[in-house]
Amino acid sequence: EVQVLESGGGLVQPGGSLRLSCAASGFTFSSYAMSWVRQAPGKGLEWVSLIGGSGNNKYYADSVKGRFSISRDNSKNTLYLQMNSLRAEDTAVYFCANSYPGHLWGQGTLVTVSS
Amino acid sequence: DIQMTQSPSSLSASVGDRVTITCRASQGIRNDLGWYQQKPGKAPKRLIYAASSLQTGVPSRFSGSGSGTEFTLTISSLQPEDFATYYCLQHNTYPYTFGQGTKLEIK
Numbered sequence: 001e002v003q004v005l006e007s008g009g010g011l012v013q014p015g016g017s018l019r020l021s022c023a024a025s026g027f028t029f030s031s032y033a034m035s036w037v038r039q040a041p042g043k044g045l046e047w048v049s050l051i052g053g054s055g056n057n058k059y060y061a062d063s064v065k066g067r068f069s070i071s072r073d074n075s076k077n078t079l080y081l082q083m084n085s086l087r088a089e090d091t092a093v094y095f096c097a098n099s100y101p102g103h104l105w106g107q108g109t110l111v112t113v114s115s
Numbered sequence: 116d117i118q119m120t121q122s123p124s125s126l127s128a129s130v131g132d133r134v135t136i137t138c139r140a141s142q143g144i145r146n147d148l149g150w151y152q153q154k155p156g157k158a159p160k161r162l163i164y165a166a167s168s169l170q171t172g173v174p175s176r177f178s179g180s181g182s183g184t185e186f187t188l189t190i191s192s193l194q195p196e197d198f199a200t201y202y203c204l205q206h207n208t209y210p211y212t213f214g215q216g217t218k219l220e221i222k
Binding site for chain 1: 116149151153158159160161164170171200202204206209210211212213214215216
């Protein structure tokens, strides 16, 4: 089955760190760019980051640049989002998706930044 | 950054109505635009890619048009399952940006 599945969300204090994972299956993972998109409670969608298929090209939203780092392990078919210096405004459901994003989305993982 | 201005922000309509949602880009983005539908508690679903191409499996009552800075999503005859929130996304220039969303509600 073609799918992506996020994990790693949870409660973290302001200033803390968290790493999200996104396990992909059913497609040639290394052939696709992958994206992270987030949605704060009751708010709209926000594009966060994208990484090229080889992992060499990485792009970020201004709101997370310098704090978040996207990476991938094509041998494990897994996408990551390392989130540092977390703020209350980073509280959101984080989705991974294929491409910019395209048609394949995970169910999301909730990150709550609170003391 | 490219700003995507979506209108209206909310819309009340009835089953069978024809509805149009508009997205305007702050600068030209060719046809590098997608439309997404999201229902409460669910992941978004892409309906349209490349501004006017219908995603496989999406009903033909959905259509997209436009190029450059002005884009539209049209639902030709609303069905009960179409009541949701719709977003546009430009993927022409980094950082990519979504419109603020249009909530389509039952009248």
